[in-house]
Amino acid sequence: MTVASAHVAGGGTTHADPAPAGGARKRSWTAYLLLLPGGLWLLLFFVIPLVQLFTVSLQSGFPGYPGYYYRDVNIGNYGTALTEFAGHFGRSLLYAGLATFFAFILAYPLAYAMAFKAGKWRNVMMICVIAPFFTSFILRTIAWRQILADDGPVASTLKFLHLLPGGHITETWMAVVAGLTYNFLPFMVLPIYASLERADARVIEAGGDLYANGFTTFRTVTLPMSMPGVIAGTLLTFIPAAGDYVNADLLGSDRSTKMVGNVIESQFFKVLGGFPVAAALSFTLMALILAMVFLYIRRFGTEELL
Amino acid sequence: MTRRNVLGGALLGGAAAALSACAPPAPPAGGGVAAAKLPQDLSATEKVVRWANWTAYLDYDEDAKNYPTLEAFIKKTGIKATYTEDVDDNDSYFNKIAPQLRAGQDIDRDIFVFTDWMANRVIREQLCQPLELIRMPHASNLLDALKDVSFDPGREHSLTWQSGFAGIGYDRSKVGRHLKTLDDLWAPDLKGRIVVLSEFRDTLGLIMLSQGVDPSQGFGKQQFEAATAEIDKRIADGYIRRVKGNSYLEDLKSGNAVAGIVWSGDLFVLRAETENDHWQFQIPESGGMLWSDNMMIPITSTHRKNAMTLMDYYYQPDVAATVAAYVNYVCPVQGAQAEMEKIDPELAKSPFIFPSAAYLKDNNIKGFRALTPQEDAEYSAAWAKVVGN
Numbered sequence: 001m002t003v004a005s006a007h008v009a010g011g012g013t014t015h016a017d018p019a020p021a022g023g024a025r026k027r028s029w030t031a032y033l034l035l036l037p038g039g040l041w042l043l044l045f046f047v048i049p050l051v052q053l054f055t056v057s058l059q060s061g062f063p064g065y066p067g068y069y070y071r072d073v074n075i076g077n078y079g080t081a082l083t084e085f086a087g088h089f090g091r092s093l094l095y096a097g098l099a100t101f102f103a104f105i106l107a108y109p110l111a112y113a114m115a116f117k118a119g120k121w122r123n124v125m126m127i128c129v130i131a132p133f134f135t136s137f138i139l140r141t142i143a144w145r146q147i148l149a150d151d152g153p154v155a156s157t158l159k160f161l162h163l164l165p166g167g168h169i170t171e172t173w174m175a176v177v178a179g180l181t182y183n184f185l186p187f188m189v190l191p192i193y194a195s196l197e198r199a200d201a202r203v204i205e206a207g208g209d210l211y212a213n214g215f216t217t218f219r220t221v222t223l224p225m226s227m228p229g230v231i232a233g234t235l236l237t238f239i240p241a242a243g244d245y246v247n248a249d250l251l252g253s254d255r256s257t258k259m260v261g262n263v264i265e266s267q268f269f270k271v272l273g274g275f276p277v278a279a280a281l282s283f284t285l286m287a288l289i290l291a292m293v294f295l296y297i298r299r300f301g302t303e304e305l306l
Numbered sequence: 307m308t309r310r311n312v313l314g315g316a317l318l319g320g321a322a323a324a325l326s327a328c329a330p331p332a333p334p335a336g337g338g339v340a341a342a343k344l345p346q347d348l349s350a351t352e353k354v355v356r357w358a359n360w361t362a363y364l365d366y367d368e369d370a371k372n373y374p375t376l377e378a379f380i381k382k383t384g385i386k387a388t389y390t391e392d393v394d395d396n397d398s399y400f401n402k403i404a405p406q407l408r409a410g411q412d413i414d415r416d417i418f419v420f421t422d423w424m425a426n427r428v429i430r431e432q433l434c435q436p437l438e439l440i441r442m443p444h445a446s447n448l449l450d451a452l453k454d455v456s457f458d459p460g461r462e463h464s465l466t467w468q469s470g471f472a473g474i475g476y477d478r479s480k481v482g483r484h485l486k487t488l489d490d491l492w493a494p495d496l497k498g499r500i501v502v503l504s505e506f507r508d509t510l511g512l513i514m515l516s517q518g519v520d521p522s523q524g525f526g527k528q529q530f531e532a533a534t535a536e537i538d539k540r541i542a543d544g545y546i547r548r549v550k551g552n553s554y555l556e557d558l559k560s561g562n563a564v565a566g567i568v569w570s571g572d573l574f575v576l577r578a579e580t581e582n583d584h585w586q587f588q589i590p591e592s593g594g595m596l597w598s599d600n601m602m603i604p605i606t607s608t609h610r611k612n613a614m615t616l617m618d619y620y621y622q623p624d625v626a627a628t629v630a631a632y633v634n635y636v637c638p639v640q641g642a643q644a645e646m647e648k649i650d651p652e653l654a655k656s657p658f659i660f661p662s663a664a665y666l667k668d669n670n671i672k673g674f675r676a677l678t679p680q681e682d683a684e685y686s687a688a689w690a691k692v693v694g695n
Contacts, residue, residue, distance in 0.1 A: 062332075064333075067404060068330070145560070254541065254548055254693055255542075263695070271397075
């Protein structure tokens, strides 16, 4: 992201104001003031709810009053979360991983075409990628439920071709992964496009000048230059996909395709007295994703991203 | 003092503040709803009433996009009534609003509608306000059989909205035959095209009846588990596509499901909405389930009087008959049958709206017995496992 800001700053005309002579002390207070709105926002809407959620995850149910809790240090909630819902965690990571993979396969060529080949169509393509955001995510997923319905065009065609052994598409893991891929695709396209678009075309040309063929140039020059976008795209896809429950709820089935988000939802809303376990599930998921992202960035991350 | 220190300190301070502010609400003290402190009633100055109800549960005009009886109420009383189909399922709606009610926060609703057993919990936990029946002259039109229910003796906190049956619903044009028993649902050609209700008292009640168990009395854990095992097997084998709240109607509409365990009135509304007269509702040969939904005023509502005015309005026989003619549920209002003669003489004979005692007996229609809180917790947990919650 620093590259982007440097690029923008370099492009504009600079009216270089000399730094005010007030000295370091004044500058530091300006920094505090600038941080204040964002900091307060984070405190109010991120830190406090997080602490609240953590205390809920340690509460115990009030004996004899299902649905009421008292403050406690009940680690057992985490035990329940990890043992009873291990399959859901596995499924969340698997589905999110698959969705990220498919989104990458679809997004990279698209972003590449937009950056280098689209010409006057670039803006149209850009609008096509962004346009779905103008409609609610839930509505679009419900629309997919209609499109993939048993009597709908997709399922009927597949059934006609004998390509649909189960007889239906919705309520299967394929529908869930397809929904996740669809919903998070723009988050993969845009960062990759951004990094390809600002890649210096002369460097790529130089690859050809040095007798590399098209594929070698791509592998050794273009792809590395787009890595910040790829990393950002995979993170922006994987993290929300792992926590998503809308796709599994609307396109999946009751038992075999549920993800962690679904059990968090049902522990909160459908199971009486499930708040502490739901909170523990939320925290475990957060920790798991944080750890994976940390390892991922350590392994593949670039200076530009951090 | 570095910036990092200041920021860290602010975060810690915030965390400490959050910790002290987040003690969970304590269970209610004894004394029942009578002991609960009521909020000040603002009905005189704020002419509004906000009503949360289930899907397909009030007469709706497709062309005008409004609810005719509710429009008439607004015109008559000047109280601006808003209606939302918030409730998909007793558990999910209750668990959504209960934390707010317990913390004394307004939920933006002045009337909500719950099934008997959940109404029982709402009253027991002091989450609703008492009704002043003296201000509700038409409330005495309530059917005698419903006047003294176990969860609300004397009807001091709740009034029946509608009652109804759970049974089999299906599209005859797609199924191609009549479905008369629950076993008819588990046919190879219907595999994966069946929806059942997430309301276990309805779904398991029907299964129990088919297993020769009377859900209205004296069954125990063993019988409950036998019924649960049946549904568990049907889900595992892929016969049951989804277990859902009121949104099962969407699956019937889209064609993903062609049959299922459903609520009686919904199928009649579905007929009208899809303009398909092949939708059938059938009480299984082994018997059907009867339930009632009840209007109540949330403990935090500041429009108690307006809410009572609205409830009273719907207890006028002619208004009740108009609603029943649309929703096709069992009407709890005395005198509505005579009014129905004027609207549609056919419907005045419908057993789904005005069932006679003989009809209920002949068709073996039962209510699910009240569970003790321990049973409730245990059975709900067993059911939650089966349906993947």
